[in-house]
Amino acid sequence: MVFQLSAGMLDACVLAVLEKEDAYGYILTQNIKSVVDISESSLYPILRRLQSENCLVTYDQPFGGRNRRYYRITDRGRERLNYLRAGWQEYKACLDKILL
Amino acid sequence: MSRDEYLNILHANLRNVPPQEVGNIMQYYFEYFEEAGPENVQKVIEELGPPHQLANRVSADYVIRGMENGTAGQGVRQKASNAWLIVLAICGSPVWLPLALALIIVIAAVVLSIFIIIISFSAASIAIMVAGLFTSGIGIVTVFSHVPTGIFMMGSGLICAGVGILIFIGMFQLARLLKKALFAIMKACVRKGAN
Numbered sequence: 001m002v003f004q005l006s007a008g009m010l011d012a013c014v015l016a017v018l019e020k021e022d023a024y025g026y027i028l029t030q031n032i033k034s035v036v037d038i039s040e041s042s043l044y045p046i047l048r049r050l051q052s053e054n055c056l057v058t059y060d061q062p063f064g065g066r067n068r069r070y071y072r073i074t075d076r077g078r079e080r081l082n083y084l085r086a087g088w089q090e091y092k093a094c095l096d097k098i099l100l
Numbered sequence: 101m102s103r104d105e106y107l108n109i110l111h112a113n114l115r116n117v118p119p120q121e122v123g124n125i126m127q128y129y130f131e132y133f134e135e136a137g138p139e140n141v142q143k144v145i146e147e148l149g150p151p152h153q154l155a156n157r158v159s160a161d162y163v164i165r166g167m168e169n170g171t172a173g174q175g176v177r178q179k180a181s182n183a184w185l186i187v188l189a190i191c192g193s194p195v196w197l198p199l200a201l202a203l204i205i206v207i208a209a210v211v212l213s214i215f216i217i218i219i220s221f222s223a224a225s226i227a228i229m230v231a232g233l234f235t236s237g238i239g240i241v242t243v244f245s246h247v248p249t250g251i252f253m254m255g256s257g258l259i260c261a262g263v264g265i266l267i268f269i270g271m272f273q274l275a276r277l278l279k280k281a282l283f284a285i286m287k288a289c290v291r292k293g294a295n
Binding site for chain 2: 007042068069
């Protein structure tokens, strides 16, 4: 990718994936990586921060003898996502004015 | 490096992370390896980066959040080690050498000049205060020999002292601003470096 994702955009990506359905760490990372080029080492801090801001919650579910920790978006998370989406539209519109 | 070696180094290098959080972190990355499968261990290690670097990255995030939540009541030593953690996180990120060196030199130069200005103004303001008080003191004595001069000296002396105090207080606030700005810059460095 030519441009770097800002931290706010990464929050939005994570929340958007979780809005569709709950996911566990590994699959969440793979989903996001399939679309944007991110550094895996940044994902855990983002998840932890969103959790501390009550934008998502975690729950454990056993799977084939091991444990999976799932992340689920909260209502506050949905609010945050919509806020970020609006911000993204605005950002896109402003840049398009200059670039296109 | 084996998965267990990686996880052990990661665990050992988590500094200044609350104990209950260490468990969460280790569980996350343990599960990550599990999901990827034993055949992908090296691929995961490559993606996550060196374990001490990952540890720095994760630790620094807690420090930053701690600062944002205003961990007042931390001792000076805790704040100093927070500062070092941030420096360490910058060092842990990939393109650290040119970025950190350039940034550190520029920031240090600016900070030093502002600091020198603060010190010299503070010193000057103290001198002004003292001179002012001294003059008003002499003014009090002069009142007994020549009233108008005496009153004039008292008045101007007190004005001087007042100005000096104001400058001194101003410098104090400037110093606090400088400290806040410095922390904000360091946080920004870690965010940029880590992304």
